[in-house]
Amino acid sequence: MRKPHITPYGSWKSPITTDMLVSETIRVNEIALDGQNVYWIEGRPSEGGRNAIVKRNVDGSQVDVLPLPLNARTMVHEYGGGDYAVSQDTVFFANFSDQRLYRLQPGAEPEPITPPERKRYADMVVDQQRQRLICVCEDHTHSDHDPANTLVSVPLDGSGKLCTLVAGNDFYSTPRLSPDGSKLCWLTWNHPNMPWDGCELWVGSIDANGYVSYAEHVAGGESESIFQPQWSPDGVLYFVSDRSGWWNIYRLNADGTIEPMHEMQAEFGSPQWVFGMSTYGFASAQTIICRYTEGQDKLASLDTRTKKFTPIPVPYTVISDVQVTPEHVFFIGASPSEFRSVVALDLQSRQTTVLKRSSTLALDPGIITEPQLIEFPTENGQTAYGYYYPPRNAAYEAPEGELPPLQIWSHGGPTSQSVAVLDLSKLYWTSRGFAILDVNYGGSTGYGRAYRERLKGQWGIVDIDDCVNGALYLANQGLVDKERLTIRGGSAGGYTTLGALTFRDVFKAGASFFGVSDIIGLAEHTHKFESRYTFGLVGPYPECADLYRERSPLNHVEQLSCPMILFQGLDDKIVTPDQSQKMVEALRARKIPVAYIEFEGEGHGFRRADSIKRAQEAELYFYAKVFGFELAEQVEPVEIENLHS
Incomplete structure (x- = not known):
């Protein structure tokens, strides 16, 4: 072996160049699932920093969904997140340059479905039953400094008017439909709180005209932070709360009581700086797959009947963007020896497969x-x-x-x-x-x-x-x-x-x-x-x-x-x-x-x-x-x- 050069600190010649930082590295985040297809966003410095949406087909092939120069990036809250949604092979996304929502169907050109107004949209959920999106709207028509935030519905084909579903508070996030489409849950908070200080979880019924006809505050408050409300496949509402001093998973029972699923001094949630964050999902009505932080990030399964908590060993110490199917868990994973990557975990074999690395450098x-x-x-x-x-x-x-x-x-x-x-x-x-x-x-x-x-x-x-x-x-x-x-x-x-x-x-x-x-x-x-x-x-x-x-x-x-x-x-x-x-x-x-x-x-x-x-x-x-x-x-x-x- 060659002897090391004796050279002052700071003067060492490194193989890591700034060209590598920008040409050999991308950002990966926001995984979405649609049937057997997996989507994610790639932030590409070499393309002016745009967010490209990538689709992985069932056969393993990967294709860009958005043609240049389209950029899937909303500016709601300035930080964005929740930039797109996918349903039945159709992608809905917020385009950075004009902040309008677009529909992109296979083989077709992207079509705007919101008018050219001073409005921004984020955190979309597709309501196929009523042929609409439900999402957060940030209306800058009258003020850039103090825009109005609401939950709205947007017709999927752009043919009808936007309808306001929920309004009156300073902020909204995470609108989520129950599996049968009869209920909508969401998070809301007011100044001076940030969502990690305290926010409220509400549930509303959706009437025959598609409006929220009755809404009830079910959890959270000024000093309790709620994160990622999500419906199980059998229609039970789960969410993460820090009411114990730690972000743990809870369940809303039919009688209105709130039940902890697994109390421990670990964080199952994260600060909601951006929309669309996810740390858990359902493999079935009986099985939650969740990320928790205990010094480092870990993965586990949680039985919703017995509350049995079973860690799942994975070679990653940082885990985010968790999305779950009955067979797989998809997440963004990283470790001190592994670049951030889109990862698939087979729930049967417990084997992990890297779908896309943020850098392929050896x-x-x-x-x-x-x-x-x-x-x-x-x-x-x-x-x-x-x-x-x-x-x-x-x-x-x-x-x-x-x-x-x-x-x-x-x-x-x-x-x-x-x-x-x-x-x-x-x-x-x-x-x-x-x-x-x-x-x-x-x-x-x-x-x-x-x-x-x-x-x-x-x-x-x-x-x-x-x-x-x-x-x-x-x-x-x-x-x-x-x-x-x-x-x-x-x-x-x-x-x-x-x-x-x-x-x-x-x-x-x-x-x-x-x-x-x-x-x-x-x-x-x-x-x-x-x-x-x-x-x-x-x-x-x-x-x-x-x-x-x-x-x-x-x-x-x-x-x-x-x-x-x-x-x-x-x-x-x-x-x-x-x-x-x-x-x-x-x-x-x-x-x-x-x-x-x-x-x-x-x-x-x-x-x-x-x-x-x-x-x-x-x-x-x-x-x-x-x-x-x-x-x-x-x-x-x-x-x-x-x-x-």
Whole structure:
């Protein structure tokens, strides 16, 4: 074997290039079933980031359903999800460019079935009995800042009028028809709640004219979160609730009582950031196949009669988009050694088959780093969690005595979760000599409601403390260089990044992707779905305006002294571009080293190949200049203002 090259951390030559990130990787999600056919969405950076719908036929062949340039992506709540539905070989989808619903029948051209109005649609269910779709409608006719949300019906052929079925509350999701078509269930909530704070489950009867004639609130409330109501094949309503402090599965009995199916300290649900999420399904009226999170994601069967709970071993530690038939379970699966993939599990043989990988790259095992789940002490005697990725590249070693630079990854949300999967964007860094700690700070999901609520009123404190303490924990263990601690994050993770650089003196550099610099600006200008989110994270606004100002990094740039790079999409409606622009102006005025890159045509999260490539290379270039190491490859330079001031 060749001896490893002795080269400083950060200067290792890696086989993982930015071209691989954009040309060899797709996003896979939103599995749908129609008879024996399986569908899913592929997000393709090489096609401008569009969502293509792919169909897998019974014979195993795969075909694109949507011709270019159609893009199955709704913008309801800005985050979308629930972009399409399939029934009897016909696909119904929301098209990104005009937000209209389309019908696509085999061998025919796509036809719009909603008029060219300022309305958006999501979370569709097909009502074949009445030849209509039932879905969420977000009406921007009178206001973009405060659109009206309702449940509506849409004729399948587009020949009739849209009818409002349920209205009056701020938000709706998950309309689902009972098997006989006589009942409709749905979730609803009002400001200032987010659906994971508390929402209500309602059930209504459908009359002879197709309207909801009687509706009853059956579960949930302001402090109980309901997730994924679903009818069993024999017409019994099941749902996930966190009434015990953990998202567990429950059943609504005929007498109106609610019965837990299997109580345990594990999460069977997830925060409803997007529509159409699914963590369980029915193989039969007697058998539920469910995903649950207990440190990592697992799969199990649950007998609805005996309540026997039987784990199903699978080689995946992250599982989502669960869809079930009597013979198979389909899901998106991933692990530290497996890219996100569309997976089929045979319920008889318990064998798994990969239908589509998000990347087909055959990676050199010498660059794959095994994430380590760590627990570390944080403020008030609490424990926080994270996944530690040590640098690894078998072709290189650092000079004796050198410790690697560390990147703290702060996830968005902040009500979200970091998971350990094979990820080219992480290998890009670790194979060049960086260590990563992906932090699940207080407020993250996967650890029960109490852990999630650590961030209640404490955004900008608990998340920052946990990221700081995670970095110091690794430094004190002698694993990383205390003088080269960095932090990066997007959206809410960008806010944590900006706050950690402003209010703490631990990190030496950072990267903010469409991060929040001014919480008041966020509260006043963000979209409807999140317009009261800060009420729970910080406090009511404007009553707590002083607190908002106190926790906004933009108002305290005099405390900043370390270099920063910021990235921003100019079409972002969630964290508007002025959040980054004002921060850059303040840093310039303070003569602090700063780099800033804007992307035309990008929104909240970068989807286009050129944007992803540019951002990744620019961040690497930035650290090389700040920490003074040589890059192993040439990348497009970035202007760093005040670098030598």
